Amino acid sequence: MSGARYNQFCALARAAEIVGERWTLLIIRELLLAPRRFGDLRERLGDISPALLTDRLNALMEAGVVQRVVLPAPFNAQVYELTGTGRAIQPAIRELIRWGGRFLFPMRTGETFEPDWVLLALEAIASRTAVRQCRIGLRIPYPDGTTGFIIEGGPAGTSIAKGESSGIAAIEARFDVLLQILGRHLPLDDAVASGAAKIEGSVHTLRKLPSLFELATAKR
Structure with missing residues (x-):
């Protein structure tokens, strides 16, 4: 070649x-x-x-x-x-995303973002061992609207797919805010109080969100 x-x-x-x-x-x-x-x-x-x-x-x-x-x-x-x-190459990409997350913050001025990059990012840090059973909606805003995802936890671990979150506990937040919540650097209650996140439905269910991912252990 x-x-x-x-x-x-x-x-x-x-x-x-x-x-x-x-x-x-x-x-x-x-x-x-x-x-x-x-x-x-x-x-x-x-x-x-x-x-x-x-x-x-x-x-x-x-x-x-x-x-x-x-x-x-x-x-x-x-x-x-x-x-x-x-x-x-997808498993290698997954591990590169996990490794690259150590260097993601602080955000740089002028950086662009595509909402469906969320799928690859969350799939890379999703738990692959049993987690608590739950179904949570996620909405990521971007300039033209929001993109919806469904996060499901259960015996097989955590899965993420595109989808609308009507009728279930849901959170709406910028992706950088969501990552801080998943990494336990920003408590959900603080994110809501500051207006950085909006929630609907069961707060008890939404507090399970960080436990569905392995971001908290991916530190420098």
Whole structure:
């Protein structure tokens, strides 16, 4: 494949050759969420140039990590998606998200945010062992509205999916505020009192939220 070569017989070096270039991991992040058109990738990645995005996508296709497909009618759109080999990187992405969380705060001026990045972030820190049975709604605001998620705890651990939270205990907060609540750096009651979070339904249920995640132990 084209690009950096490390001339080392090492699996980590091979992986770095494929995903170590600037923007490549963020392209994979987007494709883990859904297949994307070229224009969608450019819009969501922000500062990447068309030429550089084309170069990165071509390198990933050459490596067998990404493929280009045409959606059937009525869409008739050409999109990029991960191959089976590409999707196999998801556990490594999960661990990178967990590790990167140590350096997430303080927020930097001008940083952008896409609400569906919440899925990857919360999935990375979700408990994979038994937790208390509960179902909690989450609403993350962004400039054009809010995006809803359903968080469920039970014997198999914690799961997160997109969905509306009508009829169940729910919390609405910016994602940075939510992470502080999950990490037990900001008590739920304080977040509500300050106006940083809004809640509805059972407060008792909502106080279980930090116990559904493993963020509290992910410290420097």
